[in-house]
Amino acid sequence: MASSIRIVGDERLLSYAAGIRAVYASAFAAPPWDEAESMADAYLERLGDDLARPGFVAALVLDGDTVHGFCTAWTTPADFPKDRCHPQVLAALGPQRTRDWLCGAQEIDQLAVHARARGRRLGPALLDAVTAEAADGRSWLLTSIRAETAMDFYQRLGWHQATYPAPRGTGAAVFLGPCHPAAPATAGWGVVRADRPVEDGPARATASRRPQHPVGGERRS
Template identity: 45%
Template sequence: MRNFGLDVLACADELTDAYVEVFTAPPWEHQDAEVTRAAFRERLEADAYRPGFRAVLAMAENGEVEGFVTGWTTQDPFRTDRAYGKVTSRLGADRVNELLVGAFEIDELGVRPRARGTGLGRRLLSALTADAPTGRAWLLTWSQAHDTLAFYRRVGWQEPGPVPGDESDIVVFLSPG
């Protein structure tokens, strides 16, 4: 496994290939591969400049990315783009500020199908969160990604309860401890 900061952009093509393979397969098979490729590449090129950005990639001998995890430190004010509004609706603004702002945010975690079941996802997640500011990390995922939900629960991540009446399609997890 290799740690990256902004230098992850030097292997952006390989990382993007792995991302597309992971996030256009079930349960995300409804995603168009080329749209997914373009959107991820654009996000990566911006996200690499976020405060505290880090990535860990597991590389095969042939240079392909077998697995990856990216993230950064969640800033104040809490974002409202992408699915962040759903996070605020799910937890409430006060809990978002208490639990998430200042913590390390896992943005993407993926393991290619051929490398699944080897513990790679757990190792990637542990490697990236080992130095999380204040020892706190968080992530969100889609409520219909049942294998993903099971994985996070199995490795000890906790779900803070939603505010009453929340009907969001996302689930928030907090790192163990």
């Protein structure tokens, strides 16, 4: 059976919980994430809460009922979050750019493809499915600078790096989507550089977290 992508934005997503858990565990077990399998259970618990976020949307790659990959996103609120890596993002971009570039935009949280399904361009397809309806092309994410394959993955897909944590650090970089209206400001002298590394936040945040191409896992820091 050929793979298909399904968009889900409500509690029906939880009917695929076992498959999402399997994908998560497979994608994030490898370096640089090295997550214990128990983290997949923790993610499922958080996913139930994420469903209530304004603008929540998820895309699944399915072969019948088998989940091969998933991507989740929601709308960044006007009151910029203070959890996970968000304070470091605010420090790096400053209040004005954070408000103009990120608030009200679509924030990619998780992007993951099971190891068995890599090499089929599922990562790009999932990103396209989730960001297709982003207002004015305003989408963004975070990914760890330790995930060099993920960084390269987004750059090759036309995402624009907007913050530059210290090289060889443990920070997370902000990427703006290919059609984000602020993307031109990230080129040349317009690049915004953080004064200090954007440190990884507590488990679960890229905006989100990782891939391989197709994605092993992308995640939020």
